[in-house]
Amino acid sequence: MTVVLAEKGWRSLMVTGNHAAAWAVRVARVQVIAAYPITPQTTIVEKIAEFVEKGELKAHYIRVESEHSAMTACIGASAVGARTFTATSAHGLALMHECLWWAAGARLPIVMAVVNRAMGPGWNIWTDYGDTMAQRDLGWIQVYCSDNQEVFDSIIQAYKLCEDHRVMLPCMVDLEAFILSHTYMPVRVPPQDEVDDWLPPYEPAWVLDPEEPITHGNLVFPAHYMEFRYLVKEAMDRVKELLPKVGEDYRRRFGLTGLDFVETYRCEDAELLLLTMGTMGVEARITVDRLRERGLRVGLARVRVFRPFPVEYVRRLAEGVEQMVIIDRHISYGAEGALAMETKWALCALEERPLITSFVAGIGGRDVTYKDMERMVLKAREWMERGEAREGVWYGVKGLELG
Amino acid sequence: MSSGRLTVKDLSREEYLLPGHAACAGCGAAIALKLTLKALGRRTIMVVPACCTSIIQGPWPKTAVAVPLMNIMFEAAAACASGIAAGLKAKGIEDITVLAWAGDGGTYDIGIQALSGAAERGDDILYICYNNQAYMNTGIQRSGATPYGARTTTTPILGKREHQKNMPMIMVAHGISYVATATPAYPFDLVEKVRKARDIEGTRYIEILAPCPPGWRFPANKTIEVGKLAVMSCAFPLWECFWEGNRQVIRLTGPSARIAKVPKLKKPVEQYLALQGRFAGMSEEDVKALQEWIDRSWEHLVKMAEL
């Protein structure tokens, strides 16, 4: 077995998720960064500033005056053919909402790191997925990470995937506030020349160039608009096929975490499937092991890519499973968590479906441990035995009994 | 500096705003854009936020503008231009002018933040605000640039109760490399300023008064006449601000320079107001208040030009 640490040009770092993102930006040779600080994303943009000022990353860094301007500046830079990046969280993401529409509709392969943080009021700098889930309609690819290596790897692969002319959609790579953004983990960084070889320079699908003047984005009548949007849908559909290929290629080349839609743990003979995302989706391995010791054949699936939604994967995972327990770190008021809703939507087409129990947990950074997830699964089991499915049950609210 | 030496011969015969565009008959903004692009030439990339010019281009799949143009969100013109400027630098392209072309709404109001940010950073963009003094594209609602007393659809009876912001002076206060005012009624003054701005680095701001027949309520053939009176009454003086060493210098140009030397050339504001339906029926006190504001602003400008 090769001792990778000793390999020439590789770096072995102990870094926070934020710094892992900054390293990815450096190694991906991003050309224009436009960013505005917001807790807990700040150390991403600070690290990048350090790289740029030391000359370790040859990029133009626009220290914009708001997140709206950050995304807009990325749109401008991308439209003239530069590889761009920005990062934000919560309110910053919300502020750039209209720009996100523009970036996707303009078919610009901008990559953005989002440190998932709860929305106010009151101010809350800890994690939940409310910020990015609220942006899931717009045509951005969404990748949710569970460790810092994955953060690093996802950003590099995002450029490769998004800059493919069959895709040309922007991508947000998401990591949880503090749990990943500020926690140190080992991250291996491949040698620059190898990354250069794997990730060639950006070739835009359309560009602003005085030699061939075009206007982008003028008035489009109803007779024409829908077809443009259909092209976005088609591109998003193509991601279903292209993303795992990029992931497999990357994994083979570097031995690091390749992009894929779902990560599974002990699902082969599962009677109950626990479905969740992010770091909960890794902590839950302990839940699975403990429950298996008690005789319950639990399997775990961690959804890594939420857009496009992994419909086929979820359908396959549901086969032969008696019960599914879904835990969302998100709530859509008036409905329930996005992962639960979309999973149910995906399974609608199946004639035989597992009984689904869904929970809302961890809102605003409330801790969700393997013990919490164990309790949720056992409760769900109890309800199933009573013939109840239950949806969108809030777990951990003080004074709210699960019943 | 602007000395009126340019003539018709100096204007490019190349058209960058092609006939058959969607501007209203007599549109001051269209004249301004035509002249601006002739002054800048082909190596220009435009950014246009939501404004009249968004529509003037015409609908997809055609455009009336013959330089590359990025349409962008209302408040974002300066930020997009900053991004384009950075992208071009990243690609080693040095000879393209990045032109942000925005209305008064997208400059004075919703766009002021992005403009101020770009100016503070000194981003290498030419920002031109073509000012028709209201949200004309959405049907003549008042903006921060609407003059005192003017009737708009959101100040329909009483007329605007507040004086307009002095955006060019705000840009002077940012200390950027070049600020100027212009209007198509003095086309050679306009072209000279645009050309000068093109060749300066850093953030440059030009405000072009663009008289609007439907919005200001005057017949379409009076656009230039109204523009001349705006300048001759000092409601919209022509000047520029540039750096000489480490000093900012303000200089009056064209008729405004002449009026400063010969004050009796200045026309009373009533002559300017008389041509425009948006000021019709303005009370005597309001006209007086407007005249006083114009006089004070003019005196202040003249003093700054003497510094």
Place this chain on the structure above:
Amino acid sequence: MAALRTYRDWPIAPISKPSLGALGLTGSWRTFRPVVDREKCVGCLLCWVYCPDAAIEPDEENKPVINYDYCKGCGICANECPRKAIEMVREGEM
């Protein structure tokens, strides 16, 4: 311009090409048309400078030729001509 029959004919994003007549033949907007008296005209070309629609082209003598396909009849040229060499004539009366 490629025919737009199926969505596959659409470009990847809303990208438009510079075209004459982007909104069609805007000359149809006119109620009055400018008529140039070449005797009175001295070829100063101020009308050309001011025309919002570039619907005036200088000929070899530097005198204006009106492009009636696109002239919207705003009348600025007539109003500004220092020699009053342009008259606005009602459409239909010539």
